[in-house]
Amino acid sequence: MKITAIHEETVSLxxxxxxxxxxxxxxxxxIVAIVSDIVRNGRPLIGxxxxxxxxxxxxxxxxxxxIPRLMGANPGELLEDDGSNISPPRAxxxxxxxxxxGGHGERxxxxxxxxxxLWDLAAKIEEKPLYRLLADRYRGxxxxxxxxxxxxxxxxxxxxxxxxxxxxxxxFLDQGYLDVKIKIGGAPLAADLERIEAxxxxxxxxxxxxxxxxxxxxxxxxxxxxxALTPYRKQIKWYEEAGDPLDYELNARVAEISPVPIATGENxxxxxxxRNLIRYGGMKPERDYLQMDPALSYGxxxxxxxxxxxxxxxxxxxxxxxxxGHQLTLHIxxxxxxxxxxSYPGVFEPFGGFADDxxxxxxxxxxPDVPGIGIETKAELMKVFLPLTNQV
Amino acid sequence: MKITAIHEETVSLxxxxxxxxxxxxxxxxxIVAIVSDIVRNGRPLIGxxxxxxxxxxxxxxxxxxxIPRLMGANPGELLEDDGSNISPPRAxxxxxxxxxxGGHGERxxxxxxxxxxLWDLAAKIEEKPLYRLLADRYRGxxxxxxxxxxxxxxxxxxxxxxxxxxxxxxxFLDQGYLDVKIKIGGAPLAADLERIEAxxxxxxxxxxxxxxxxxxxxxxxxxxxxxALTPYRKQIKWYEEAGDPLDYELNARVAEISPVPIATGENxxxxxxxRNLIRYGGMKPERDYLQMDPALSYGxxxxxxxxxxxxxxxxxxxxxxxxxGHQLTLHIxxxxxxxxxxSYPGVFEPFGGFADDxxxxxxxxxxPDVPGIGIETKAELMKVFLPLTNQV
Numbered sequence: 001m002k003i004t005a006i007h008e009e010t011v012s013l014x015x016x017x018x019x020x021x022x023x024x025x026x027x028x029x030x031i032v033a034i035v036s037d038i039v040r041n042g043r044p045l046i047g048x049x050x051x052x053x054x055x056x057x058x059x060x061x062x063x064x065x066x067i068p069r070l071m072g073a074n075p076g077e078l079l080e081d082d083g084s085n086i087s088p089p090r091a092x093x094x095x096x097x098x099x100x101x102g103g104h105g106e107r108x109x110x111x112x113x114x115x116x117x118l119w120d121l122a123a124k125i126e127e128k129p130l131y132r133l134l135a136d137r138y139r140g141x142x143x144x145x146x147x148x149x150x151x152x153x154x155x156x157x158x159x160x161x162x163x164x165x166x167x168x169x170x171x172f173l174d175q176g177y178l179d180v181k182i183k184i185g186g187a188p189l190a191a192d193l194e195r196i197e198a199x200x201x202x203x204x205x206x207x208x209x210x211x212x213x214x215x216x217x218x219x220x221x222x223x224x225x226x227x228a229l230t231p232y233r234k235q236i237k238w239y240e241e242a243g244d245p246l247d248y249e250l251n252a253r254v255a256e257i258s259p260v261p262i263a264t265g266e267n268x269x270x271x272x273x274x275r276n277l278i279r280y281g282g283m284k285p286e287r288d289y290l291q292m293d294p295a296l297s298y299g300x301x302x303x304x305x306x307x308x309x310x311x312x313x314x315x316x317x318x319x320x321x322x323x324x325g326h327q328l329t330l331h332i333x334x335x336x337x338x339x340x341x342x343s344y345p346g347v348f349e350p351f352g353g354f355a356d357d358x359x360x361x362x363x364x365x366x367x368p369d370v371p372g373i374g375i376e377t378k379a380e381l382m383k384v385f386l387p388l389t390n391q392v
Numbered sequence: 393m394k395i396t397a398i399h400e401e402t403v404s405l406x407x408x409x410x411x412x413x414x415x416x417x418x419x420x421x422x423i424v425a426i427v428s429d430i431v432r433n434g435r436p437l438i439g440x441x442x443x444x445x446x447x448x449x450x451x452x453x454x455x456x457x458x459i460p461r462l463m464g465a466n467p468g469e470l471l472e473d474d475g476s477n478i479s480p481p482r483a484x485x486x487x488x489x490x491x492x493x494g495g496h497g498e499r500x501x502x503x504x505x506x507x508x509x510l511w512d513l514a515a516k517i518e519e520k521p522l523y524r525l526l527a528d529r530y531r532g533x534x535x536x537x538x539x540x541x542x543x544x545x546x547x548x549x550x551x552x553x554x555x556x557x558x559x560x561x562x563x564f565l566d567q568g569y570l571d572v573k574i575k576i577g578g579a580p581l582a583a584d585l586e587r588i589e590a591x592x593x594x595x596x597x598x599x600x601x602x603x604x605x606x607x608x609x610x611x612x613x614x615x616x617x618x619x620a621l622t623p624y625r626k627q628i629k630w631y632e633e634a635g636d637p638l639d640y641e642l643n644a645r646v647a648e649i650s651p652v653p654i655a656t657g658e659n660x661x662x663x664x665x666x667r668n669l670i671r672y673g674g675m676k677p678e679r680d681y682l683q684m685d686p687a688l689s690y691g692x693x694x695x696x697x698x699x700x701x702x703x704x705x706x707x708x709x710x711x712x713x714x715x716x717g718h719q720l721t722l723h724i725x726x727x728x729x730x731x732x733x734x735s736y737p738g739v740f741e742p743f744g745g746f747a748d749d750x751x752x753x754x755x756x757x758x759x760p761d762v763p764g765i766g767i768e769t770k771a772e773l774m775k776v777f778l779p780l781t782n783q784v
Contacts, residue, residue, distance in 0.1 A: 023490055028456075054492055060452035061498065065418075098415055100446055101607040102637035102659030103688075105497020106453065215493040245494035246664035249671060267494030272638035279641060280672055296495075 001083070001125070002075040004044070005035040006067045006114070007388045010057040013348065028057040029351060030110070033388040034117040036086070038125060047086075047121025048375040048385050051113045052295045052324035053348045054266075058110035065107075066095045066114055085125045088118040092301040108269035108298045115299020116328050116373070124372040130328075131367050134335025138304065146364040147333045148340030149354075150210065150237070151175070152325065153347070154182020154195070162198045169202050175345055178363030179237055181210035185217060189228055200235055208237035215241045215267060219250050226258040238263035238289050246273070252282025263289035266323035269297040271305045278313045285315045289339070293323035300332060307336065325352040327373050334367050341365075350380035393475070393517070394467040396436070397427040398459045398506070399780045402449040405740065420449040421743060422502070425780040426509040428478070430517060439478075439513025440767040440777050443505045444687045444716035445740045446658075450502035457499075458487045458506055477517045480510040484693040500661035500690045507691020508720050508765070516764040522720075523759050526727025530696065538756040539725045540732030542602065542629070543567070544717065545739070546574020546587070554590045561594050567737055570755030571629055573602035577609060581620055592627055600629035607633045607659060611642050618650040630655035630681050638665070644674025655681035658715035661689040663697045670705045677707045681731070685715035692724060699728065717744040719765045726759050733757075742772035 013027040034047040051058075070078065073094045080087045095111050123130040135143035151172035154165060165182070172180050182199060184192045192211075199209050209232075217225065222242035229236055238261040243250035245267035255262045262283060268274045274292050277283060283290070290310070294303035307317055318339045322329040325344040333341045343360070344352045354360075355368040355377035368374040375381055405419040426439040443450075462470065465486045472479045487503050515522040527535035543564035546557060557574065564572050574591060576584045584603075591601050601624075609617065614634035621628055630653040635642035637659035647654045654675060660666045666684050669675060675682070682702070686695035699709055710731045714721040717736040725733045735752070736744045746752075747760040747769035760766040767773055 026457075026490060055495060056453075056457060058498070061448075064420075065448060098418060100659060103447060103497040103500070103661050104638075105495040105499050105661070106450070107497050108495070244664055246496075246662070246668060248668065267492060269495050269497070270638070272636055276638060276640065276668065276672075280668070 001036055001038050001079065001085070003034055003070065003078065003086070004037050005389075006070060007033045007035070008059055008062045008067065009388055010059040011384060013053060013351070024053070027053065029053070030057040030059045030062055030113050031385060031388060032062060032113055032117050033385060034114070034121050035389060036121060036125070045121060045124045046389060047117035047119070047124065047372070049113045049115070049117030049120065050295070050326075050351050051109050051116075052293050052326065053344075053351070054323075055106070055109045055296055058106040058113070061107055061110035062113060066110055069094050069097055070114070086118055086122050088115060088122055088299070089301050091118050092299065104269040104273060104297070109296050111302075112295045112297060112299040115301055116295055119300055119328075120372040120375065127371050129367055129369060129371065130331040130373050131335035134332065139335065139337060142337070144334045144337060146366045147330055147338075148321075148363060149177065149330075149343040149360060149365050150179035150181055150340065150363065151177035151345050152181040152212070152342050153344065154180070154199070155347075156183060156186040162194060165195055166198055166202060169199050172345055173202065176360035176362065177343070177345070178207045179210065180207075181212055181237075181240070183214065184211045184225065185213040189224060192225075193228060196229075196232060200232060203235060205235075208235050210237040210240060210263065212240035213242050215243060215245050217242050219243065219253060222250055222254050223257060226254050226260070229258070229260050233259045236260045240264060240291070241266065248277060248280035248282075251277070252280065255282040255284060255288065261287045261289060263291055263321070265290045265292040266296070268292055271302055271309055274306050275309050275313075278310065278315065285313075285319060288319065290315070290320045291323045291342070292320070293329070294332060295324055295326070295328055300328070303332065327354055327375070327378075330354055330365065330367060331373060350378055350384060353378065393428055393430050393471065393477070395426055395462065395470065395478070396429050397781075398462060399425045399427070400451055400454045400459065401780055402451040403776060405445060405743070416445070419445065421445070422449040422451045422454055422505050423777060423780060424454060424505055424509050425777060426506070426513050427781060428513060428517070437513060437516045438781060439509035439511070439516065439764070441505045441507070441509030441512065442687070442718075442743050443501050443508075444685050444718065445736075445743070446715075447498070447501045447688055450498040450505070453499055453502035454505060458502055461486050461489055462506070478510055478514050480507060480514055480691070481693050483510050484691065496661040496665060496689070501688050503694075504687045504689060504691040507693055508687055511692055511720075512764040512767065519763045521759055521761060521763065522723040522765050523727035526724065531727065531729060534729070536726045536729060538758045539722055539730075540713075540755060541569065541722075541735040541752060541757050542571035542573055542732065542755065543569035544573040544604070544734050544736050546572070546591070547739075548575060548578040554586060557587055558590055558594060561591050564737055565594065568752035568754065569735070569737070570599045571602065572599075573604055573629075573632070575606065576603045576617065577605035581616060584617075585620060588621075588624060592624060595627060597627075600627050602629040602632060602655065604632035605634050607635060607637050609634050611635065611645060614642055614646050615649060618646050618652070621650070621652050625651045628652045632656060632683070633658065640669060640672035640674075643669070644672065647674040647676060647680065653679045653681060655683055655713070657682045657684040658688070660684055663694055663701055666698050667701050667705075670702065670707065677705075677711060680711065682707070682712045683715045683734075684712070685721070686724060687716055687718070687720055692720070695724065719746055719767070719770075722746055722757065722759060723765060742770055742776060745770065
């Protein structure tokens with residue numbers, strides 16, 4: 001088999017939302033299609049990929065550096081030993097040719113985008129859902145039948161008050177979610193506590209609320225929020241990204257005094273960065289959560305390395321709940337046995353979310369029984385992808 | 393005053409050289425020109441910028457994210473309080489609008505490229521060489537009259553043997569350099585020791601040789617090289633980037649056992665990353681060297697923050713010898729009182745190197761007495777820049 005073409009396009013991710021750090025009105029996303037010469041039902045098998053929200057399209061890196069390396073490789077360099085399927089780890093090595101170590105930013109997103117398409121294609125060639133392929137290759141065949149998801153929202157919109165927040169949370173609960181997450185740090189502490197209290201009143205005793213500062217706080221503010229959250233500790237699932245993602249000392253100080261679990265990692269874009277969090281960040285493997293996002297950080301190939309690194313440091317994959325809110329991480333969660341997956345109901349669509357015909361039930365979601373990642377199970381998402389390969 | 397236009401172009405940095413990690417035949421560089429409405433001698437003042445070698449052009453980030461933010465800003469947002477000059481720190485804030493924390497890669501290079509042009513323009517508006525502007529603003533007027541430079545080379549070329557290496561080093565010495573640097577890690581240890589011994593025979597007792605592994609080694613190899621270098625300790629200036637730039641633990645282990653000074657930092661692209669090196673990397677402020685490169689890591693605005701951070705941790709700017717080998721870092725070294733600056737005689741031209749009419753003498757180089765960075769003092773470099781603004 002071989003790759004016959006790779007297409008990339010940059011599309012707008014129109015959104016009026018804002019977290020504590022940025023607004024998303026100008027946000028873009030790269031979409032890619034990797035076309036193979038394997039024909040099934042009269043059409044070539046195609047792997048699709050995109051990247052998670054929050055980082056701009058790295059389209060030029062994909063078009064000028066990564067695609068030429070993949071298309072210029074000897075086809076055998078990209079395949080499994082028996083030549084029957086594409087090998088995402090080998091393709092990864094080819095993509096990273098002549099790239100210096102360090103500087104993990106847009107390049108990590110670009111590789112992650114193509115990596116998603118490579119795994120989608122590999123699973124389609126094996127005629128398996130990706131979670132099944134991952135379970136078979138890396139977990140002795142064991143896969144989780146469904147995945148814990150929580151509804152991440154609670155963004156600051158202009159004019160959105162407590163009532164708007166309450167309406168949003170009620171919609172999440174109506175959609176089948178149990179746990180929810182809201183942003184903090186975009187308003188003064190007292191106002192944020194009002195928002196937290198309003199949401200907690202809507203939750204039952206078995207439900208919990210996570211709060212996310214998006215890396216905004218300096219050390220005194222981060223500690224002040226940790227203390228202010230303490231009275232709500234029974235229902236606060238975690239306190240997320242208090243300070244700069246690379247300020248491991250701040251994280252360690254917060255983790256030390258917080259009775260609430262800590263969650264972070266979505267802005268660590270390599271296994272090396274994640275290892276530094278584990279080495280220096282004071283995270284507790286029996287309590288805290290890791291949110292590294294494969295689609296932003298060199299893909300699933302690198303995420304497998306991160307999981308190995310975590311195991312070496314005494315961390316279970318069950319402490320991982322990736323950022324991203326899309327199907328790639330859902331498959332990884334079910335296939336590799338993570339704790340769960342983020343979800344953004346109604347925002348970052350059509351990239352976010354899961355198969356159209358699979359509802360969230362009691363805060364869990366099942367996986368589609370189709371080959372690959374299941375991009376095809378989201379009608380609106382396929383409308384974005386089909387023009388890439390002139391299928392519409 | 394205001395900015396009337398900003399231009400970017402991506403040009404090839406043709407080179408057949410190779411370090412321990414990558415070859416440079418496909419390497420590109422972004423060049424930018426920031427045109428102001430201030431006219432002197434009948435022509436608008438223009439600031440020029442580019443980035444250091446080793447990282448590919450981040451042109452799309454410059455064109456699609458940074459230039460629109462600068463050109464869309466209220467002009468007052470980009471100026472000093474009195475409106476008389478552009479403010480690089482304020483422009484920096486504008487460039488970083490709606491950018492999430494973390495993920496310091498191509499974006500850091502893109503901001504660094506425009507930052508260089510902003511400082512070039514600011515110094516031209518004040519009719520001062522940049523080093524003089526920096527000394528006046530940040531060092532009570534004190535500037536160094538010349539700057540220590542060393543000749544970085546010793547790359548692996550196909551077919552280049554010991555004799556080729558010796559010829560290269562002799563050329564460096566003939567050009568006025570005293571200290572030199574060669575790559576290691578692209579050959580087996582025994583072969584590298586032969587290369588080191590061959591170079592040391594060409595050096596006098598007051599001269600020294602630095603060796604650079606470009607982040608290639610795992611921990612056992614890094615330690616083995618540290619031990620193997622010990623017999624040459626009197627003439628080895630430093631042992632550079634033994635392992636992955638983010639593997640602070642490896643660095644600390646090497647720094648602990650090595651009698652030779654350690655140097656690293658060129659692949660740390662933010663103040664946060666540099667702070668982690670200082671916190672966790674085991675670097676010794678009385679012995680070791682820091683090589684962070686402003687043009688790759690959010691520019692001089694961020695480098696000023698890095699220097700502040702270093703001072704808070706007990707480090708003198710005199711321990712800094714930036715990567716890059718060009719005039720921006722030469723001005724920073726003279727103006728802020730760094731230890732010195734890298735130089736790559738004959739490679740990475742015309743971007744690398746200093747004013748055409750200022751030779752290296754006894755391993756030091758003086759600064760040109762022209763406003764700005766002195767891009768105009770390098771004829772071949774100006775040939776690259778002039779078409780950007782249709783001046784040829």
